[in-house]
Amino acid sequence: MVLMPSGRRSQQTVSCSDCETVALSPGAIRDEMARAFQPIIRAFLVPVFLFYLFIGIPHLLLRSPADAALLFSLSASTAAIALYLRRSLRLEEASFARLEVIGAGVLLLIYLNTCALLYVDFHPSNLIYFLLLMMLASTVGISNRVVAGVSVITLATMLALAYLLGRDPFFYFSFVSLAGAFSAIGLAVLMRGAITKAVRSRLLAERLRERAERQADFDALTGLPNxxxxxxxxxxxxxxxxxxxxxxxxxxxxxxxxxxxxxxxxxxxxxxxxxxxxxxxxxxxxxxxxxxxxxxxxxxxxxxxxxxxxxxxxxxxxxxxxxxxxxxxxxxxxxxxxxxxxxxxxxxxxxxxxxxxxxxxxxxxxxxxxxxxxxxxxxxxxxxxxxLGRIEQALRSCDLVKELSLAFQPQFDLMRQRISGFEALARWESAALGKVSPDLLIAAAERTGMMERVTGVLLEKALAAAAAWPKEISLSFNLSVIDLVSSRSIGNIARIVDDSGIDPERLVFEITETAVMTDFERARDSLGVLAARGCRIALDDFGSGYSSFAYIHRFPLHRIKTDRCFLTRLAEDDAIGRTLLRAIADLSANLGLECLAEGVESQEELRTVQSAGIRYVQGYLFGKPMGAVEAGERIAGQASTESRRAF
Structure with missing residues (x-):
């Protein structure tokens, strides 16, 4: 059995170079224009059918047999054709070319009916019907050539007939036709411009959605299934x-x-x-x-x-x-x-x-x-x-308060050119095992049911460190999946925050898409508890695997942290990397959220982030994780520098 990744693509891998810049082909726009105009033309065929169905009755009653035969046959044919075309458009999706032919054909039938009426019973005032026909062409003509063609034929016929009436009628209808032509052209331009803009927006949204679906299934860095x-x-x-x-x-x-x-x-x-x-x-x-x-x-x-x-x-x-x-x-x-x-x-x-x-x-x-x-x-x-292994055993028997500590990595505000906060990162120096990686610590805590205790100890230490910082410096703290789905753990976190005396607005609780998707409803309720106290919520590693666009608006979010993969993509395709960062920055701005770029390590990456409109950054370029004492020294040094600038 050949294993293929789930999703639309059948390739074993997908290269990041496949994510070409979104471009809308003329054919795609024409197809969408056809879908937009089909209901307009179908609706237009209804009054055409009714009008020419009932107008044939006075033709039969009030006209001579010869005139009645001409007018009735034309009106009946027009009504029958309109009914047939409307039914055919209901049964199938018409192409752009077919709608173009249908629109032009129906307008020409109306033109022939108008010419026949003038031939049978010519009145100068009836020339105004040609102006009405130009307005109809501007409404139902799917293309400019249909509008222009029908308008030119109609305008030429009206002016030719007006010329036969004499100089004064000719000049009168010339001015009237000029006003009608400008009105028709203006209406056509405005209507098609609005529809084209809507069509382009819909196509672009669809292309971006398809790209997001592809990216949701494949790793942005290696191109392998994720x-x-x-x-x-x-x-x-x-x-x-x-x-x-x-x-x-x-x-x-x-x-x-x-x-x-x-x-x-x-x-x-x-x-x-x-x-x-x-x-x-x-x-x-x-x-x-x-x-x-x-x-x-x-x-x-x-x-x-x-x-x-x-x-x-x-x-x-x-x-x-x-x-x-x-x-x-x-x-x-x-x-x-x-x-x-x-x-x-x-x-x-x-x-x-x-x-x-x-x-x-x-x-x-x-x-x-x-x-x-x-x-x-x-x-x-x-x-x-x-x-559960040595790590689980060591965790159960250790003195959490003594062995657990925190490192703090600065987060930088590019607009104000200063540190805006620190992210607290867990560290475990086990007496039995030595240094244990944060990933293993969290995994062991989750497997042994000790996550609530570990989170509580780390949060109390983080809040104690933040209490010594200026009020404008925020503290970011990561929550695990266990924290999010456990009402008891969230209750304990809320209690620790309340007891700390720190303004909750200084606290930013970071969550990952993987954690919230484990139990969506419970995670949303837990975040609601924290947000109700004034704490802020950040979505970490945005775009790292899940298609999160559909869920952002359902959480009380205040910040989006971009995954480093978007900066990684700069090395492969600078245009794609910049476009994606700009899209995330615009999405955040439209939703009223802060945007922080994570993993900024070079001046080139910083310039890219700035050009995308992202205000907050974090990465080795601005500081590696450091102890609480060093973090305090960084803050003090920043305050000293700002004081010197003030003088």
């Missing part, structure tokens, strides 16, 4: 009774030594490394294997055909071997390794979640045994899963 796409594909395969999913194998690939690359060389080099890692994994795996990037330095693999344990180990070993070969990124020699964990359906679980958890545990074992190893989940591992 986490959302990967799990959606697995759900489809397991839920499809017709698919041979009994042979489904799931692997998780995690890089060893990637974090030091980011720390030493910055995110730009780290991002380039991830792109190359994705390319090597894709080349190592057979074409029918699905390779995805789940986030960070974690990749995933799905195999849709039976494969023995030895086969999985050989594949995993080949991946590890290709990733052990040195990389040359931006002129820097980099060496990393990878660990791989595999699990199989249905032997290791009946749901996607169960399979993923067991593949993750196999990965944990691979990293725990010897980094760069490959482990296939087995029965002995099932028993180990009941043991």
């Amino acid at each position: 986490r959302r796409n990967f799990f959606a594909t697995l759900e489809q395969l397991i839920g499809d009774d017709t698919a041979p999913s009994a042979g489904l194998q799931v692997g998780i690939i995690d890089l060893d030594g990637f974090k030091p690359v980011n720390d030493l060389y910055g995110h730009a080099v780290g991002d380039d490394l991830l792109v190359e890692v994705g390319r090597r994994i894709r080349q190592t795996c057979p074409p029918d294997h699905l390779v995805a990037r789940l986030g960070g330095d974690e990749f995933a693999l799905a195999i849709g055909r039976p494969l023995s344990e030895d086969g999985l180990i050989r594949l995993g070993s080949a991946i590890c071997e290709t990733l052990r070969r040195p990389f040359v990124v931006s002129g820097v020699d980099i060496s990393i390794s990878a660990s791989v964990g595999f699990a199989r359906y249905p032997e290791n679980g009946q749901t996607v979640r169960q399979i993923y958890e067991r593949a993750d545990h196999a990965l944990y074992r691979a990293k725990r045994q010897t980094r760069g190893d490959v482990v296939v989940f087995s029965e002995c591992h099932e028993a180990e899963m009941s043991d």
Whole structure:
């Protein structure tokens, strides 16, 4: 079975270069114009049908037999054709060319009826009918050539007949026709301009929506299917009774030594490394294997055909071997390794979640045994899963107040050229394990049910540090998924905020799209509790995987933080990166939200952010995470500098 990512695209990967600048083709605009004008022309055919249906009666009663035959046959034919065309337009979607022909044909029939009436019973005052016909042409003519053609024929006929009446009637109708022509042209220009503008706006919105859907399914950095796409594909395969999913194998690939690359060389080099890692994994795996990037330095693999344990180990070993070969990124020699964990359906679980958890545990074992190893989940591992591991045990037994601390990364206001706040970042110096990464701390806290206690300790420490800052300096604090879906945890957070004595408006609680989508309704209620106290809410890592446009307005948000992937895209396509940043800045402004660009590390990235209209930034260019003492010194130094400027 060839595995393909879920969604509209059938390619195994999608390059970021596919996200070309949105352009509207003339053909697409013509098609949308046809859709817009079809109901107008259908509605116009109703009065045409009724008018020429009933006007035939006085023709038969008041005219001579010869005149009645001419006028009645024309009016009856016009009514019949109008009825037929209206019914045909109801049954199918007409093309631009067909609507153009229909509009021109009906207007010419009206023209012939007018000419016949003047031929039978000529009155100078009846020439005014030609002016009315020009106005009709400006309303129902779908193209300028229809409007112009019918208007020219009508105007020429009217002036020719007026010329036969003499000089004075000719000059009179010349002035009248001039006014009518200007009115018709003005009406045509205004009407088509408004419809064209609406059509362009709708097409542009549709193209942007389609692009957002594509980007929601593929990783912006590597072009591989992302986490959302990967799990959606697995759900489809397991839920499809017709698919041979009994042979489904799931692997998780995690890089060893990637974090030091980011720390030493910055995110730009780290991002380039991830792109190359994705390319090597894709080349190592057979074409029918699905390779995805789940986030960070974690990749995933799905195999849709039976494969023995030895086969999985050989594949995993080949991946590890290709990733052990040195990389040359931006002129820097980099060496990393990878660990791989595999699990199989249905032997290791009946749901996607169960399979993923067991593949993750196999990965944990691979990293725990010897980094760069490959482990296939087995029965002995099932028993180990009941043991939460060393980290969970250390967390349960540790002194949280003593071992947990915070680092603070500055957030900068470009308009005022000063630090506007700090983001609090969790740190754990375990007495038993040493330094534990924040990701592992949060994961362990969530697995052991200690997230509420961890959040409480960290928030109290963060508020205590912020109490010494000036009132205009804000504090950003991250909430986990457990915090958002637990009413008890939110109640505890609200209590800590109330007891701190700090103005709640100085607090910005940051959430991720992944967290809020775990339990949408509970997350919204929890955020409502905090917002009601005056606290502000920020959506972190915006655009990192989910299509969040549909949910922004449903949360009490005050700030959007762009994911670093948008700055990453600058290296691949400067125009696309700038366009996306500008779109997010405009979206934030239209919604009355602040916009903060995260991961700004160079002057070039800063200039791009400024040109996009983004006011707030965060990144190594403005400061790395620092202790509370150093944060206080930065604030004091800023105040001293501003005082000197004042004098």
